[in-house]
Amino acid sequence: MAVTSNQQLISDTDGLFEPSVADFWSLLKPRVMSLVIFTGFAGMYVAPGALHPLVFAISLFAIAAGAGASGAINQWYDRDIDAVMTRTKTRPIPAGVMAPAEALTMGLVISALSVLLLGLAANWLAAGLLAFTIFFYAVVYTVWLKRSTPQNIVIGGAAGALPPVIGWAAVAGSLSIEPLLLFAIIFMWTPPHFWALALVKNDDYKAANIPMLPVVAGSLETRRQIVIYAVLLAPLAVVPSFIGMASVGYGVIAAIAGLLFVAMSLQLFKTGDHKHSMRLFAFSILYLFLLFLGLIIDHAVLGYLMGAA
Amino acid sequence: MERRRQPKTGAEMQQMRKKRNLVLVGVIAGLVVLFYVLTLVKVGGAA
Numbered sequence: 001m002a003v004t005s006n007q008q009l010i011s012d013t014d015g016l017f018e019p020s021v022a023d024f025w026s027l028l029k030p031r032v033m034s035l036v037i038f039t040g041f042a043g044m045y046v047a048p049g050a051l052h053p054l055v056f057a058i059s060l061f062a063i064a065a066g067a068g069a070s071g072a073i074n075q076w077y078d079r080d081i082d083a084v085m086t087r088t089k090t091r092p093i094p095a096g097v098m099a100p101a102e103a104l105t106m107g108l109v110i111s112a113l114s115v116l117l118l119g120l121a122a123n124w125l126a127a128g129l130l131a132f133t134i135f136f137y138a139v140v141y142t143v144w145l146k147r148s149t150p151q152n153i154v155i156g157g158a159a160g161a162l163p164p165v166i167g168w169a170a171v172a173g174s175l176s177i178e179p180l181l182l183f184a185i186i187f188m189w190t191p192p193h194f195w196a197l198a199l200v201k202n203d204d205y206k207a208a209n210i211p212m213l214p215v216v217a218g219s220l221e222t223r224r225q226i227v228i229y230a231v232l233l234a235p236l237a238v239v240p241s242f243i244g245m246a247s248v249g250y251g252v253i254a255a256i257a258g259l260l261f262v263a264m265s266l267q268l269f270k271t272g273d274h275k276h277s278m279r280l281f282a283f284s285i286l287y288l289f290l291l292f293l294g295l296i297i298d299h300a301v302l303g304y305l306m307g308a309a
Numbered sequence: 310m311e312r313r314r315q316p317k318t319g320a321e322m323q324q325m326r327k328k329r330n331l332v333l334v335g336v337i338a339g340l341v342v343l344f345y346v347l348t349l350v351k352v353g354g355a356a
Contacts, residue, residue, distance in 0.1 A: 018325045052350050
């Protein structure tokens with residue numbers, strides 16, 4: 001450190017910065033973590049079986065911590081491209097506030113602790129799935145797919161789709177068709193969600209040399225693919241009400257929201273402007289939130305009615 | 310680009326580090342309590 005005295009002024013040009021608690025927190029990608037907590041909670045809540053409330057909370061905490069840890073490893077590896085993109089250049093490592101090794105250490109330590117904690121709290125199937133998710137996101141997606149194929153977020157989306165499966169496994173102790181359906185819904189939701197944003201941030205991805213679909217195949221092909229995924233996703237999201245996982249009420253809400261999703265995708269396909277891209281991006285978040293909130297409320301109401309009968 | 314709060318003097322830098330260390334101590338203490346309570350719940354057979 002260049003500081004030799006408590007009163008010595010630190011020159012801005014020294015390039016020496018001090019990471020704050022907020023910097024370490026941002027390394028965990030809190031916004032992504034909140035989505036993981038929500039979908040993980042939904043998986044845990046609708047799963048058959050019961051956990052002690054404290055074990056339930058600790059398991060959810062472990063899933064969130066694992067997601068955050070993989071985010072830290074991702075920011076360690078992507079520090080070169082993060083520095084190029086306007087969306088990410090203020091992150092702690094490219095901003096020069098944090099040493100890369102600090103981020104990697106934090107990511108690895110929290111990864112190990114979160115898997116251990118989930119294994120001890122819930123079961124080792126859930127812990128194994130969490131370990132696989134961290135590995136898939138940090139290594140398969142970040143190191144390999146992201147920089148090598150326009151299908152990066154399609155395959156890599158599996159990592160983001162696993163939290164409800166982990167949650168289900170934590171409570172039920174096994175897997176079945178229902179958690180795989182939740183996985184499939186998020187898996188099909190991920191491409192249109194990310195591509196809507198990628199269409200707007202195209203120049204950023206191009207500058208960072210990341211082969212996102214809009215960069216490699218162009219706007220029209222990306223918009224076509226968004227429509228295809230939206231058309232596949234909409235009916236898929238209704239399936240829970242056909243296999244006894246949710247009520248007709250959920251099915252109606254999912255169907256209406258799905259139709260809106262398809263309509264907005266078609267609108268984007270037609271116009272191709274940033275306004276409709278951002279509108280679809282924002283709606284896709286609301287859509288997923290509605291689906292999982294619908295499942296949670298549905299389960300709570302059905303449980304109440306069955307308990308009252 | 311967002312403006313980060315950065316120390317201007319050595320004293321400020323030390324203050325930031327102290328705050329960070331205290332948070333770290335809190336996190337570690339929290340984990341100890343977490344594992345302890347988890348053990349109590351699991352051994353108690355409530356889970």
